[in-house]
Amino acid sequence: MRAILLVAGAVFRESVRDRVPYSMVLFAVLLMAASYLISQMTAGQDLKIIKDLGLASIAVFGLLIAVFIGIGLVSKEVERKSVYALLSKPISRPQFILGKFLGLVLTLVVNIGAMTAAFYAVLLYMNIVNPNLQIAAPAPSLDPRLLIAIGLILAELMVVTAVALFFSTFSSPLLATVLTLGLWVAGHFNADLRNFESVIDNPAAAWIALVAYYALPNLAPFDVKAEVVHGVPVTLRHVGLTLTYAVLYTGVLLTAAIAVFRRRDFK
Protein backbone atom coordinates (compact mmCIF):
# COMPACT_ATOMS: atom_id res chain seq x y z
CA MET A 1 0.00 0.00 0.00
CA ARG A 2 2.88 2.35 0.84
CA ALA A 3 4.36 1.90 -2.62
CA ILE A 4 1.01 2.78 -4.21
CA LEU A 5 0.74 5.95 -2.11
CA LEU A 6 4.32 6.94 -2.98
CA VAL A 7 3.59 6.65 -6.71
CA ALA A 8 0.29 8.51 -6.23
CA GLY A 9 2.08 11.34 -4.39
CA ALA A 10 4.63 11.60 -7.19
CA VAL A 11 1.85 11.86 -9.82
CA PHE A 12 0.13 14.59 -7.81
CA ARG A 13 3.37 16.57 -7.36
CA GLU A 14 4.12 16.25 -11.06
CA SER A 15 0.67 17.58 -11.98
CA VAL A 16 1.29 20.61 -9.74
CA ARG A 17 4.69 21.09 -11.43
CA ASP A 18 2.93 20.86 -14.82
CA ARG A 19 0.77 23.84 -13.75
CA VAL A 20 -2.49 21.86 -13.81
CA PRO A 21 -3.90 23.98 -10.92
CA TYR A 22 -3.92 26.90 -13.36
CA SER A 23 -7.14 25.43 -14.72
CA MET A 24 -8.79 26.32 -11.40
CA VAL A 25 -7.80 29.98 -11.75
CA LEU A 26 -9.04 29.97 -15.35
CA PHE A 27 -12.32 28.45 -14.19
CA ALA A 28 -12.83 31.08 -11.48
CA VAL A 29 -12.04 33.96 -13.85
CA LEU A 30 -14.32 32.50 -16.53
CA LEU A 31 -17.23 32.21 -14.10
CA MET A 32 -16.81 35.68 -12.62
CA ALA A 33 -16.52 37.32 -16.03
CA ALA A 34 -19.49 35.31 -17.30
CA SER A 35 -21.67 36.22 -14.31
CA TYR A 36 -21.30 39.89 -15.19
CA LEU A 37 -21.66 39.55 -18.97
CA ILE A 38 -24.51 37.04 -18.84
CA SER A 39 -26.72 39.29 -16.74
CA GLN A 40 -26.83 41.70 -19.67
CA MET A 41 -28.51 39.30 -22.09
CA THR A 42 -30.38 36.49 -20.41
CA ALA A 43 -33.75 38.09 -19.59
CA GLY A 44 -33.42 37.25 -15.89
CA GLN A 45 -31.99 33.77 -16.29
CA ASP A 46 -28.58 34.59 -14.80
CA LEU A 47 -28.79 32.06 -11.99
CA LYS A 48 -29.76 29.11 -14.19
CA ILE A 49 -27.14 29.96 -16.79
CA ILE A 50 -24.35 30.44 -14.24
CA LYS A 51 -25.23 27.06 -12.71
CA ASP A 52 -25.24 25.41 -16.15
CA LEU A 53 -21.98 27.10 -17.07
CA GLY A 54 -20.34 26.25 -13.75
CA LEU A 55 -21.26 22.57 -13.88
CA ALA A 56 -20.33 22.25 -17.56
CA SER A 57 -16.98 23.96 -16.94
CA ILE A 58 -16.18 21.63 -14.04
CA ALA A 59 -16.99 18.67 -16.32
CA VAL A 60 -14.91 20.00 -19.24
CA PHE A 61 -11.87 21.06 -17.20
CA GLY A 62 -12.02 17.74 -15.34
CA LEU A 63 -12.27 15.82 -18.61
CA LEU A 64 -9.27 17.65 -20.07
CA ILE A 65 -7.21 16.90 -16.95
CA ALA A 66 -8.32 13.24 -16.89
CA VAL A 67 -7.59 12.65 -20.57
CA PHE A 68 -4.43 14.66 -21.14
CA ILE A 69 -2.69 13.64 -17.93
CA GLY A 70 -4.18 10.14 -17.92
CA ILE A 71 -2.81 9.21 -21.34
CA GLY A 72 0.70 10.27 -20.36
CA LEU A 73 0.76 8.42 -17.06
CA VAL A 74 2.41 5.28 -18.40
CA SER A 75 3.42 6.17 -21.94
CA LYS A 76 5.51 9.16 -20.76
CA GLU A 77 7.44 6.95 -18.33
CA VAL A 78 8.12 4.48 -21.13
CA GLU A 79 9.11 7.23 -23.57
CA ARG A 80 11.51 8.82 -21.06
CA LYS A 81 12.74 5.35 -20.11
CA SER A 82 12.22 6.28 -16.45
CA VAL A 83 10.05 3.18 -16.18
CA TYR A 84 13.25 1.06 -15.97
CA ALA A 85 14.45 2.94 -12.90
CA LEU A 86 11.01 2.81 -11.33
CA LEU A 87 10.44 -0.88 -11.83
CA SER A 88 13.91 -1.74 -10.56
CA LYS A 89 12.76 -0.39 -7.18
CA PRO A 90 10.60 -2.50 -4.87
CA ILE A 91 7.40 -1.53 -6.72
CA SER A 92 5.40 -4.17 -8.51
CA ARG A 93 3.72 -3.41 -11.83
CA PRO A 94 0.17 -3.55 -10.36
CA GLN A 95 1.28 -1.16 -7.61
CA PHE A 96 2.72 1.18 -10.26
CA ILE A 97 -0.62 1.22 -12.20
CA LEU A 98 -2.76 1.67 -9.08
CA GLY A 99 -0.47 4.42 -7.78
CA LYS A 100 -0.66 6.27 -11.09
CA PHE A 101 -4.47 6.01 -11.04
CA LEU A 102 -4.81 7.16 -7.43
CA GLY A 103 -2.46 10.09 -8.06
CA LEU A 104 -4.55 11.36 -10.93
CA VAL A 105 -7.81 10.87 -9.01
CA LEU A 106 -6.27 12.87 -6.16
CA THR A 107 -5.36 15.64 -8.64
CA LEU A 108 -8.94 15.62 -9.92
CA VAL A 109 -10.41 15.71 -6.40
CA VAL A 110 -8.27 18.73 -5.45
CA ASN A 111 -9.03 20.54 -8.73
CA ILE A 112 -12.75 19.87 -8.63
CA GLY A 113 -12.87 20.75 -4.93
CA ALA A 114 -11.30 24.14 -5.64
CA MET A 115 -13.54 24.73 -8.65
CA THR A 116 -16.60 23.86 -6.54
CA ALA A 117 -15.54 26.38 -3.89
CA ALA A 118 -15.11 29.07 -6.58
CA PHE A 119 -18.49 28.10 -8.07
CA TYR A 120 -20.30 28.53 -4.74
CA ALA A 121 -18.43 31.80 -4.13
CA VAL A 122 -19.75 33.17 -7.44
CA LEU A 123 -23.30 31.98 -6.59
CA LEU A 124 -23.02 33.61 -3.16
CA TYR A 125 -21.85 36.84 -4.77
CA MET A 126 -24.80 36.76 -7.19
CA ASN A 127 -27.16 36.10 -4.30
CA ILE A 128 -25.82 39.10 -2.38
CA VAL A 129 -25.81 41.45 -5.38
CA ASN A 130 -29.30 40.49 -6.58
CA PRO A 131 -31.35 38.44 -4.07
CA ASN A 132 -34.40 38.67 -6.40
CA LEU A 133 -32.76 36.28 -8.86
CA GLN A 134 -33.72 33.43 -6.59
CA ILE A 135 -37.44 34.21 -6.52
CA ALA A 136 -38.21 32.93 -10.01
CA ALA A 137 -35.56 30.19 -9.98
CA PRO A 138 -36.71 26.58 -9.54
CA ALA A 139 -33.88 25.88 -7.07
CA PRO A 140 -32.10 28.06 -4.48
CA SER A 141 -28.87 29.88 -5.40
CA LEU A 142 -26.65 27.99 -2.99
CA ASP A 143 -28.40 24.69 -3.57
CA PRO A 144 -26.46 21.89 -1.82
CA ARG A 145 -27.86 19.45 -4.40
CA LEU A 146 -25.36 20.88 -6.87
CA LEU A 147 -22.87 18.71 -4.99
CA ILE A 148 -24.72 15.61 -6.24
CA ALA A 149 -24.08 16.63 -9.84
CA ILE A 150 -20.45 17.48 -9.02
CA GLY A 151 -19.99 14.17 -7.20
CA LEU A 152 -21.27 12.25 -10.22
CA ILE A 153 -19.02 14.30 -12.54
CA LEU A 154 -16.09 13.22 -10.36
CA ALA A 155 -17.22 9.59 -10.55
CA GLU A 156 -17.50 9.85 -14.36
CA LEU A 157 -14.01 11.34 -14.51
CA MET A 158 -12.72 8.44 -12.43
CA VAL A 159 -13.99 6.06 -15.13
CA VAL A 160 -12.49 8.26 -17.88
CA THR A 161 -9.15 8.30 -16.03
CA ALA A 162 -9.19 4.51 -15.88
CA VAL A 163 -9.98 4.38 -19.62
CA ALA A 164 -7.08 6.76 -20.40
CA LEU A 165 -4.73 4.80 -18.15
CA PHE A 166 -5.76 1.53 -19.80
CA PHE A 167 -5.04 2.85 -23.31
CA SER A 168 -1.84 4.45 -22.04
CA THR A 169 -0.43 1.01 -21.13
CA PHE A 170 -0.18 -0.18 -24.73
CA SER A 171 -0.61 2.67 -27.22
CA SER A 172 0.97 5.96 -28.18
CA PRO A 173 -0.26 9.17 -26.47
CA LEU A 174 -2.00 10.37 -29.66
CA LEU A 175 -3.85 7.11 -30.21
CA ALA A 176 -4.72 6.88 -26.49
CA THR A 177 -6.20 10.41 -26.64
CA VAL A 178 -8.33 9.58 -29.67
CA LEU A 179 -9.52 6.28 -28.16
CA THR A 180 -10.32 7.81 -24.76
CA LEU A 181 -12.24 10.75 -26.19
CA GLY A 182 -13.99 8.38 -28.63
CA LEU A 183 -15.06 6.14 -25.77
CA TRP A 184 -16.24 9.17 -23.77
CA VAL A 185 -18.45 10.28 -26.69
CA ALA A 186 -19.69 6.70 -27.21
CA GLY A 187 -20.42 6.50 -23.50
CA HIS A 188 -22.92 9.33 -23.85
CA PHE A 189 -24.68 7.70 -26.83
CA ASN A 190 -24.63 4.27 -25.25
CA ALA A 191 -28.31 4.23 -24.28
CA ASP A 192 -29.28 4.02 -27.97
CA LEU A 193 -27.71 0.57 -28.22
CA ARG A 194 -30.12 -0.74 -25.64
CA ASN A 195 -33.15 0.02 -27.80
CA PHE A 196 -31.53 -1.15 -31.03
CA GLU A 197 -34.07 -3.93 -31.52
CA SER A 198 -36.86 -1.39 -31.89
CA VAL A 199 -34.94 0.29 -34.73
CA ILE A 200 -33.83 -2.73 -36.80
CA ASP A 201 -35.42 -6.08 -37.47
CA ASN A 202 -32.34 -8.24 -37.01
CA PRO A 203 -32.08 -10.23 -33.78
CA ALA A 204 -28.34 -10.91 -34.21
CA ALA A 205 -27.51 -7.21 -34.64
CA ALA A 206 -29.79 -6.34 -31.75
CA TRP A 207 -28.01 -8.89 -29.59
CA ILE A 208 -24.57 -7.50 -30.53
CA ALA A 209 -25.84 -4.00 -29.71
CA LEU A 210 -27.05 -5.19 -26.33
CA VAL A 211 -23.66 -6.76 -25.58
CA ALA A 212 -21.96 -3.48 -26.62
CA TYR A 213 -24.36 -1.59 -24.36
CA TYR A 214 -23.21 -3.55 -21.33
CA ALA A 215 -19.53 -3.74 -22.36
CA LEU A 216 -18.93 -0.08 -23.18
CA PRO A 217 -18.89 2.50 -20.38
CA ASN A 218 -22.36 3.99 -19.93
CA LEU A 219 -21.69 7.61 -18.99
CA ALA A 220 -25.12 9.20 -19.58
CA PRO A 221 -26.49 8.32 -16.09
CA PHE A 222 -23.63 10.33 -14.53
CA ASP A 223 -25.10 13.48 -16.06
CA VAL A 224 -27.71 14.92 -13.67
CA LYS A 225 -26.78 18.55 -14.26
CA ALA A 226 -30.16 19.43 -15.80
CA GLU A 227 -32.13 17.77 -12.99
CA VAL A 228 -30.16 19.57 -10.29
CA VAL A 229 -30.38 22.99 -11.96
CA HIS A 230 -34.15 22.65 -12.47
CA GLY A 231 -34.68 21.40 -8.92
CA VAL A 232 -35.90 17.98 -10.11
CA PRO A 233 -35.18 15.36 -7.43
CA VAL A 234 -32.35 12.88 -8.05
CA THR A 235 -33.01 9.71 -6.08
CA LEU A 236 -30.47 8.30 -3.68
CA ARG A 237 -30.94 4.95 -5.41
CA HIS A 238 -29.83 6.40 -8.75
CA VAL A 239 -26.80 8.09 -7.19
CA GLY A 240 -25.87 4.97 -5.21
CA LEU A 241 -26.17 2.60 -8.16
CA THR A 242 -24.31 4.95 -10.50
CA LEU A 243 -21.44 5.30 -8.00
CA THR A 244 -21.37 1.51 -7.58
CA TYR A 245 -21.23 1.12 -11.37
CA ALA A 246 -18.35 3.64 -11.52
CA VAL A 247 -16.34 1.71 -8.92
CA LEU A 248 -16.99 -1.64 -10.60
CA TYR A 249 -16.28 -0.44 -14.15
CA THR A 250 -13.13 1.34 -12.97
CA GLY A 251 -12.11 -1.93 -11.36
CA VAL A 252 -12.55 -3.73 -14.69
CA LEU A 253 -10.42 -1.16 -16.54
CA LEU A 254 -7.67 -1.11 -13.91
CA THR A 255 -7.52 -4.90 -13.91
CA ALA A 256 -7.23 -4.87 -17.69
CA ALA A 257 -4.52 -2.18 -17.50
CA ILE A 258 -2.57 -4.24 -14.94
CA ALA A 259 -2.95 -7.38 -17.09
CA VAL A 260 -1.56 -5.61 -20.17
CA PHE A 261 1.21 -3.85 -18.27
CA ARG A 262 2.34 -7.03 -16.49
CA ARG A 263 2.98 -8.77 -19.79
CA ARG A 264 4.62 -5.79 -21.44
CA ASP A 265 8.27 -6.27 -22.36
CA PHE A 266 10.39 -3.12 -22.00
CA LYS A 267 13.60 -4.54 -23.51
Next chain:
Amino acid sequence: MTAGRIAPSNGLLYLAMAALLVLAVVAQAVRDRGWQPYEPPSDVMWIQSGPLADRLALSFDNLTADLYWMRVVVYYGGQRRSAVAARNYDQLFPLLDLVTSLDPQFRIAYRFGSIFLAEPPPGGPGRVDQAIQLLEKGLERDPKRWEYALDIGFVYYWWVGDYAKAAEWFRRAGDIPGAAEWLAPLAAVTLAEGGNRESSRRLWTELRDRGDLDWIKRTASHRLQQLDAMDAIDELNHSTQRFAARHGRPPADWRELAAAERWRGIPLDPSAEPFVLDPQTGRVGLSPKSGLWPLPDGSSVRARP
Protein backbone atom coordinates in the same frame (compact mmCIF):
# COMPACT_ATOMS: atom_id res chain seq x y z
CA MET B 1 33.04 27.34 -7.60
CA THR B 2 31.05 28.34 -10.66
CA ALA B 3 29.56 31.75 -11.26
CA GLY B 4 25.72 31.75 -11.48
CA ARG B 5 24.20 32.49 -14.87
CA ILE B 6 22.93 36.06 -15.06
CA ALA B 7 19.47 36.03 -16.62
CA PRO B 8 19.23 38.46 -19.57
CA SER B 9 16.89 41.41 -19.12
CA ASN B 10 13.58 41.15 -20.97
CA GLY B 11 12.80 44.87 -20.65
CA LEU B 12 13.25 45.58 -24.35
CA LEU B 13 11.13 42.57 -25.31
CA TYR B 14 8.27 43.73 -23.07
CA LEU B 15 8.53 47.19 -24.61
CA ALA B 16 8.44 45.67 -28.10
CA MET B 17 5.40 43.58 -27.15
CA ALA B 18 3.53 46.65 -25.91
CA ALA B 19 4.46 48.66 -29.01
CA LEU B 20 3.40 45.87 -31.37
CA LEU B 21 0.11 45.48 -29.51
CA VAL B 22 -0.60 49.21 -29.82
CA LEU B 23 0.21 49.05 -33.56
CA ALA B 24 -2.09 46.03 -33.97
CA VAL B 25 -4.93 47.91 -32.26
CA VAL B 26 -4.35 50.94 -34.52
CA ALA B 27 -4.31 48.73 -37.65
CA GLN B 28 -7.55 47.08 -36.51
CA ALA B 29 -9.24 50.42 -35.85
CA VAL B 30 -8.20 51.76 -39.29
CA ARG B 31 -9.37 48.56 -41.00
CA ASP B 32 -12.74 48.60 -39.21
CA ARG B 33 -13.46 52.08 -40.56
CA GLY B 34 -13.47 50.87 -44.14
CA TRP B 35 -14.55 47.23 -43.88
CA GLN B 36 -17.59 45.43 -42.57
CA PRO B 37 -17.80 41.66 -42.30
CA TYR B 38 -20.18 40.03 -44.75
CA GLU B 39 -23.61 39.36 -43.34
CA PRO B 40 -26.07 37.22 -45.29
CA PRO B 41 -29.40 38.93 -46.10
CA SER B 42 -31.18 36.66 -43.65
CA ASP B 43 -29.73 34.84 -40.66
CA VAL B 44 -28.79 31.23 -41.17
CA MET B 45 -29.45 28.53 -38.59
CA TRP B 46 -27.22 25.61 -39.43
CA ILE B 47 -28.90 23.22 -37.03
CA GLN B 48 -32.68 23.41 -36.86
CA SER B 49 -33.46 19.92 -35.63
CA GLY B 50 -33.90 19.75 -31.87
CA PRO B 51 -33.12 16.02 -31.56
CA LEU B 52 -29.94 16.44 -33.67
CA ALA B 53 -28.78 19.39 -31.56
CA ASP B 54 -29.54 17.34 -28.45
CA ARG B 55 -27.26 14.56 -29.74
CA LEU B 56 -24.47 16.89 -30.79
CA ALA B 57 -24.47 18.63 -27.41
CA LEU B 58 -23.54 15.35 -25.68
CA SER B 59 -23.89 15.97 -21.95
CA PHE B 60 -23.91 19.75 -22.39
CA ASP B 61 -27.47 20.19 -23.74
CA ASN B 62 -28.43 22.58 -20.93
CA LEU B 63 -25.48 24.83 -21.60
CA THR B 64 -26.17 24.68 -25.35
CA ALA B 65 -29.79 25.64 -24.63
CA ASP B 66 -28.51 28.61 -22.59
CA LEU B 67 -26.31 29.74 -25.47
CA TYR B 68 -29.23 29.51 -27.88
CA TRP B 69 -31.46 31.33 -25.36
CA MET B 70 -28.97 34.21 -25.25
CA ARG B 71 -29.04 34.17 -29.05
CA VAL B 72 -32.86 34.45 -28.89
CA VAL B 73 -32.65 37.48 -26.57
CA VAL B 74 -29.97 39.16 -28.69
CA TYR B 75 -31.78 38.30 -31.94
CA TYR B 76 -35.16 39.61 -30.73
CA GLY B 77 -33.59 42.72 -29.18
CA GLY B 78 -31.50 43.30 -32.31
CA GLN B 79 -34.53 43.11 -34.61
CA ARG B 80 -36.52 45.46 -32.40
CA ARG B 81 -33.68 47.99 -32.51
CA SER B 82 -33.22 47.81 -36.27
CA ALA B 83 -35.12 49.99 -38.76
CA VAL B 84 -38.80 49.02 -39.01
CA ALA B 85 -38.50 48.07 -42.70
CA ALA B 86 -35.52 45.80 -42.01
CA ARG B 87 -37.11 43.87 -39.13
CA ASN B 88 -37.35 40.14 -39.71
CA TYR B 89 -38.31 37.68 -37.02
CA ASP B 90 -38.15 34.53 -39.19
CA GLN B 91 -35.59 32.79 -36.98
CA LEU B 92 -37.39 33.47 -33.70
CA PHE B 93 -39.58 30.37 -33.60
CA PRO B 94 -36.91 27.93 -34.88
CA LEU B 95 -34.51 29.27 -32.23
CA LEU B 96 -37.08 28.93 -29.44
CA ASP B 97 -37.99 25.45 -30.67
CA LEU B 98 -34.32 24.47 -30.49
CA VAL B 99 -33.88 25.92 -26.99
CA THR B 100 -36.90 24.04 -25.66
CA SER B 101 -35.85 20.80 -27.38
CA LEU B 102 -32.40 21.03 -25.79
CA ASP B 103 -33.79 21.91 -22.37
CA PRO B 104 -37.46 20.86 -22.15
CA GLN B 105 -37.72 22.34 -18.65
CA PHE B 106 -36.54 25.82 -19.64
CA ARG B 107 -39.84 27.43 -18.62
CA ILE B 108 -38.76 31.01 -19.31
CA ALA B 109 -38.08 30.06 -22.91
CA TYR B 110 -41.73 28.97 -23.28
CA ARG B 111 -43.21 31.90 -21.38
CA PHE B 112 -41.07 34.78 -22.68
CA GLY B 113 -40.83 33.11 -26.06
CA SER B 114 -44.60 33.15 -26.45
CA ILE B 115 -44.66 36.85 -25.49
CA PHE B 116 -42.00 37.60 -28.11
CA LEU B 117 -43.84 35.60 -30.78
CA ALA B 118 -47.31 37.04 -30.12
CA GLU B 119 -46.19 40.68 -30.09
CA PRO B 120 -47.65 42.25 -33.26
CA PRO B 121 -45.45 43.98 -35.86
CA PRO B 122 -43.29 46.00 -35.70
CA GLY B 123 -42.49 44.95 -32.10
CA GLY B 124 -42.62 41.26 -32.96
CA PRO B 125 -43.72 38.80 -35.63
CA GLY B 126 -47.36 38.68 -34.45
CA ARG B 127 -47.38 34.87 -34.76
CA VAL B 128 -49.98 33.90 -32.16
CA ASP B 129 -50.17 30.42 -33.74
CA GLN B 130 -46.47 29.85 -33.02
CA ALA B 131 -46.83 31.32 -29.51
CA ILE B 132 -49.61 28.81 -28.76
CA GLN B 133 -47.65 25.97 -30.41
CA LEU B 134 -44.63 26.72 -28.20
CA LEU B 135 -46.71 26.81 -25.01
CA GLU B 136 -48.54 23.61 -25.97
CA LYS B 137 -45.14 21.95 -26.46
CA GLY B 138 -44.22 23.02 -22.93
CA LEU B 139 -47.49 21.72 -21.55
CA GLU B 140 -47.02 18.41 -23.34
CA ARG B 141 -43.55 18.01 -21.81
CA ASP B 142 -44.65 19.13 -18.34
CA PRO B 143 -48.44 18.80 -17.89
CA LYS B 144 -48.24 20.06 -14.29
CA ARG B 145 -47.01 23.51 -15.37
CA TRP B 146 -50.31 25.47 -15.12
CA GLU B 147 -48.54 28.72 -16.10
CA TYR B 148 -48.31 27.51 -19.72
CA ALA B 149 -52.09 26.97 -19.86
CA LEU B 150 -52.61 30.42 -18.32
CA ASP B 151 -50.31 31.95 -20.95
CA ILE B 152 -52.22 30.23 -23.77
CA GLY B 153 -55.40 31.73 -22.30
CA PHE B 154 -53.72 35.13 -22.35
CA VAL B 155 -52.75 34.80 -25.98
CA TYR B 156 -56.35 33.95 -26.87
CA TYR B 157 -57.65 36.77 -24.71
CA TRP B 158 -55.27 39.57 -25.60
CA TRP B 159 -54.12 38.87 -29.15
CA VAL B 160 -56.84 36.69 -30.70
CA GLY B 161 -59.87 38.13 -28.89
CA ASP B 162 -61.41 34.66 -28.54
CA TYR B 163 -62.82 34.88 -25.01
CA ALA B 164 -64.50 31.48 -25.02
CA LYS B 165 -61.15 29.79 -25.78
CA ALA B 166 -59.37 32.05 -23.30
CA ALA B 167 -61.86 31.12 -20.56
CA GLU B 168 -61.47 27.44 -21.46
CA TRP B 169 -57.66 27.66 -21.07
CA PHE B 170 -57.96 29.61 -17.79
CA ARG B 171 -60.26 26.85 -16.55
CA ARG B 172 -57.81 24.17 -17.68
CA ALA B 173 -54.98 26.03 -15.91
CA GLY B 174 -57.09 26.24 -12.74
CA ASP B 175 -57.80 22.49 -12.87
CA ILE B 176 -54.10 21.61 -12.72
CA PRO B 177 -53.12 20.67 -9.14
CA GLY B 178 -51.18 23.43 -7.42
CA ALA B 179 -52.54 26.19 -9.71
CA ALA B 180 -53.24 29.69 -8.36
CA GLU B 181 -56.66 30.05 -6.71
CA TRP B 182 -57.60 33.14 -8.72
CA LEU B 183 -57.73 31.17 -12.00
CA ALA B 184 -61.22 29.69 -11.49
CA PRO B 185 -62.92 33.11 -10.94
CA LEU B 186 -60.83 34.52 -13.78
CA ALA B 187 -62.24 31.89 -16.17
CA ALA B 188 -65.79 32.77 -15.10
CA VAL B 189 -65.24 36.53 -15.47
CA THR B 190 -63.62 36.07 -18.88
CA LEU B 191 -66.56 34.05 -20.12
CA ALA B 192 -69.07 36.59 -18.79
CA GLU B 193 -67.31 39.86 -19.57
CA GLY B 194 -64.55 38.90 -22.03
CA GLY B 195 -63.07 41.84 -23.89
CA ASN B 196 -64.29 44.36 -21.38
CA ARG B 197 -61.46 46.78 -20.54
CA GLU B 198 -62.18 46.43 -16.83
CA SER B 199 -61.86 42.64 -16.95
CA SER B 200 -58.58 43.06 -18.88
CA ARG B 201 -57.37 45.41 -16.19
CA ARG B 202 -58.26 42.87 -13.51
CA LEU B 203 -56.41 40.16 -15.41
CA TRP B 204 -53.19 42.14 -15.85
CA THR B 205 -53.37 43.42 -12.26
CA GLU B 206 -53.47 39.80 -11.02
CA LEU B 207 -50.39 39.02 -13.07
CA ARG B 208 -48.54 42.15 -11.97
CA ASP B 209 -49.29 41.60 -8.30
CA ARG B 210 -49.05 37.82 -8.10
CA GLY B 211 -46.75 36.89 -10.98
CA ASP B 212 -43.50 35.14 -10.10
CA LEU B 213 -41.28 36.54 -12.85
CA ASP B 214 -40.03 40.10 -13.10
CA TRP B 215 -40.34 40.14 -16.86
CA ILE B 216 -43.99 39.04 -16.73
CA LYS B 217 -44.68 41.69 -14.06
CA ARG B 218 -43.06 44.36 -16.23
CA THR B 219 -45.16 43.22 -19.22
CA ALA B 220 -48.30 43.37 -17.06
CA SER B 221 -47.43 46.93 -15.93
CA HIS B 222 -46.88 47.88 -19.57
CA ARG B 223 -50.29 46.46 -20.56
CA LEU B 224 -51.95 48.31 -17.67
CA GLN B 225 -50.39 51.55 -18.88
CA GLN B 226 -51.74 50.79 -22.38
CA LEU B 227 -55.21 50.36 -20.89
CA ASP B 228 -54.81 53.72 -19.08
CA ALA B 229 -53.76 55.29 -22.38
CA MET B 230 -56.87 53.84 -24.07
CA ASP B 231 -59.08 55.32 -21.33
CA ALA B 232 -57.33 58.69 -21.75
CA ILE B 233 -57.81 58.55 -25.54
CA ASP B 234 -61.55 57.94 -25.05
CA GLU B 235 -61.75 60.97 -22.74
CA LEU B 236 -59.79 63.15 -25.16
CA ASN B 237 -62.00 62.07 -28.06
CA HIS B 238 -65.03 63.21 -26.03
CA SER B 239 -63.30 66.59 -25.56
CA THR B 240 -62.63 66.99 -29.30
CA GLN B 241 -66.26 66.04 -30.05
CA ARG B 242 -67.43 68.70 -27.60
CA PHE B 243 -65.12 71.23 -29.28
CA ALA B 244 -66.41 70.26 -32.75
CA ALA B 245 -70.02 70.60 -31.57
CA ARG B 246 -69.31 74.12 -30.27
CA HIS B 247 -67.16 75.40 -33.15
CA GLY B 248 -68.39 73.38 -36.09
CA ARG B 249 -64.89 71.98 -36.78
CA PRO B 250 -62.34 69.86 -34.95
CA PRO B 251 -59.57 71.62 -32.96
CA ALA B 252 -56.55 72.60 -35.10
CA ASP B 253 -54.04 71.66 -32.40
CA TRP B 254 -53.65 70.85 -28.71
CA ARG B 255 -53.19 74.52 -27.77
CA GLU B 256 -56.64 75.36 -29.11
CA LEU B 257 -58.28 72.41 -27.37
CA ALA B 258 -56.41 73.05 -24.11
CA ALA B 259 -57.58 76.66 -24.09
CA ALA B 260 -61.20 75.60 -24.73
CA GLU B 261 -61.09 72.90 -22.03
CA ARG B 262 -59.08 75.12 -19.63
CA TRP B 263 -56.18 72.62 -19.38
CA ARG B 264 -52.81 73.78 -18.09
CA GLY B 265 -50.82 71.87 -20.70
CA ILE B 266 -51.05 69.35 -23.48
CA PRO B 267 -52.10 65.83 -22.48
CA LEU B 268 -49.38 63.19 -22.10
CA ASP B 269 -49.76 59.43 -22.22
CA PRO B 270 -48.57 57.30 -19.22
CA SER B 271 -45.11 57.05 -20.82
CA ALA B 272 -44.97 60.90 -20.80
CA GLU B 273 -45.21 61.24 -24.59
CA PRO B 274 -47.79 63.74 -25.97
CA PHE B 275 -50.85 62.19 -27.64
CA VAL B 276 -51.34 62.85 -31.37
CA LEU B 277 -54.32 64.93 -32.55
CA ASP B 278 -55.48 64.67 -36.17
CA PRO B 279 -56.77 68.17 -37.10
CA GLN B 280 -58.74 66.75 -40.07
CA THR B 281 -60.85 64.24 -38.15
CA GLY B 282 -60.37 65.41 -34.57
CA ARG B 283 -59.39 61.85 -33.59
CA VAL B 284 -56.81 61.39 -30.84
CA GLY B 285 -54.25 58.60 -30.92
CA LEU B 286 -50.98 57.40 -29.46
CA SER B 287 -47.73 58.78 -30.88
CA PRO B 288 -45.60 56.15 -32.66
CA LYS B 289 -42.74 57.53 -30.53
CA SER B 290 -44.54 56.45 -27.35
CA GLY B 291 -43.18 53.55 -25.37
CA LEU B 292 -46.74 52.17 -25.32
CA TRP B 293 -47.14 52.10 -29.11
CA PRO B 294 -48.74 50.13 -30.75
CA LEU B 295 -51.89 49.72 -28.70
CA PRO B 296 -53.70 46.39 -28.94
CA ASP B 297 -56.55 46.05 -31.40
CA GLY B 298 -59.46 48.01 -29.90
CA SER B 299 -61.83 45.09 -30.41
CA SER B 300 -59.92 42.93 -27.95
CA VAL B 301 -60.20 45.47 -25.13
CA ARG B 302 -63.30 47.52 -25.70
CA ALA B 303 -64.38 50.20 -23.24
CA ARG B 304 -67.26 49.57 -20.90
CA PRO B 305 -70.43 50.68 -22.73
